Amino acid sequence: MIDDLADATWDRELDDLFLRIGHRFGRADLRRRLRDYVRALLGPVGRNNGWQLAEHAGHRTPDGLQRLLNRATWNADDVRDDLQTYVADKVGEADGVLILDDTGFIKKGATSAGGQRQYSGTARRTENCHIGVFAAYATIRARALVDRELYLPKSWTVDRERCRAAKIPDERAFATKPELARAMVLRALASPLADLLGDRGCRLRPGVALSPDAGRSRGRLRARVPKSQPVPHFGRIDHLFSQAPDEAWEQRSCGDGAKGPRVYDWAAVQLPVIEDFDGERPTHHRWALARRSTSRPD
Known part of the structure; x- marks a missing residue:
């Protein structure tokens, strides 16, 4: 029953x-x-x-x-807009967060749009695959995919005949994965989901760089940064983590890959308080999260 x-x-x-x-x-x-x-x-x-x-x-x-x-x-973007309204109505909460990440899909052949040999984080190796950038809306009680973009490598966008054969519009130009993620963030901020993003705002794994105005408009933005990123008064961010004691690192899986669980060491550190874009002191603490290889901890 x-x-x-x-x-x-x-x-x-x-x-x-x-x-x-x-x-x-x-x-x-x-x-x-x-x-x-x-x-x-x-x-x-x-x-x-x-x-x-x-x-x-x-x-x-x-x-x-x-x-x-x-x-x-029919227009897939129109359906996406309807989906975002549906998600906002059905599972929207004041503490919602937008999560962005890229995912690889292994596929043989060279005629499907965007397919070529490239690194796939899912497979943890270079494979013939497609790469998609996805946005998910999540709350404590539910989660749902709300947007997507197909990554087209330059080998595709410079070959218009190849693009036309794969039904890729002529106006589609090359865009990096962070640029695709940025476009999805701005779309979400103009959708019914915008009023349902809490203080955590967005978690942007591909290293998205938004304008200050976009960053202030809704919630907080999380971005992946290079290990050489400078931290005020502390030098490079990887040097900051190199000083962490052994007990600061915790071993966890970030999901299954082609060869099973992808296990890394993780550590977090609270960053010093610095002024926001407009010269004001932030209202939230800033943290950095690092992961390192279990077989090559250096």
């Missing part, structure tokens, strides 16, 4: 979501394929390829789902 109630709750929530975004798909057949596609992605499908998703949805071939993704007219 509990499983039946859970299934009924899922069905109601999915129907609510479909009603919110259905107007972005102009025809009834596209809306039906959208429902089938999303339900298949959430179902017990062994691999998320066209044939297996179509089979789970009860389609004879994957042609209908492929038309939805490749040739049908």
